[in-house]
């Protein structure tokens with residue numbers, strides 16, 4: 216199995232999930248996708264992560280992003296656990312959780328890291344663009360819950376930089392100035408970015424976020 220890298224096509228699969236059989240590419244359609252694994256059902260950090268994902272659905276919807284969770288537990292286990300998530304996190308789980316009992320998807324996406332845990336998935340994140348290419352890969356250990364605000368921030372950056380010749384600087388958030396792509400000469404940048412370009416160094420040019 217080759218390691219997945221940025222720019223690779225997200226391997227397609229059909230798997231059982233809490234909402235029935237799910238084919239990744241068909242389910243995503245023209246949407247962006249976030250496929251993310253967690254170690255196990257009925258565990259505390261995972262419960263908070265999936266509750267947070269459900270609460271953020273309006274934010275993911277705004278960005279045309281579909282969330283898909285995964286662990287190696289069964290559909291029956293997911294359905295029982297969803298009741299606990301809804302109760303304890305005061306939400307309603309509104310996205311599928313894949314039941315990867317045969318480890319098919321975990322193996323395709325290299326979500327089991329044997330030196331961390333021999334049989335359970337780590338906290339992997341794959342952001343998939345509408346053309347099905349992988350745009351971001353993150354791996355967290357079981358003991359560290361992910362920051363879902365960061366996932367929204369990254370989506371904002373990926374969607375902005377997909378359509379404008381800019382990059383986003385450290386700690387960038389919606390509305391902050393952005394960096395002019397290094398491939399553009401400053402003279403050309405001044406014509407493209409009509410809100411203005413500030414040249415701090417020839418290689419460091421800032422401009423207001425162009426899509427606001």
Ligand code: BEZ
Pocket residue numbers: 254255258259260261262357358
């Ligand atoms: C958790 O989700 O709380 C968890 C899962 C596996 C190992 C440690 C923590």
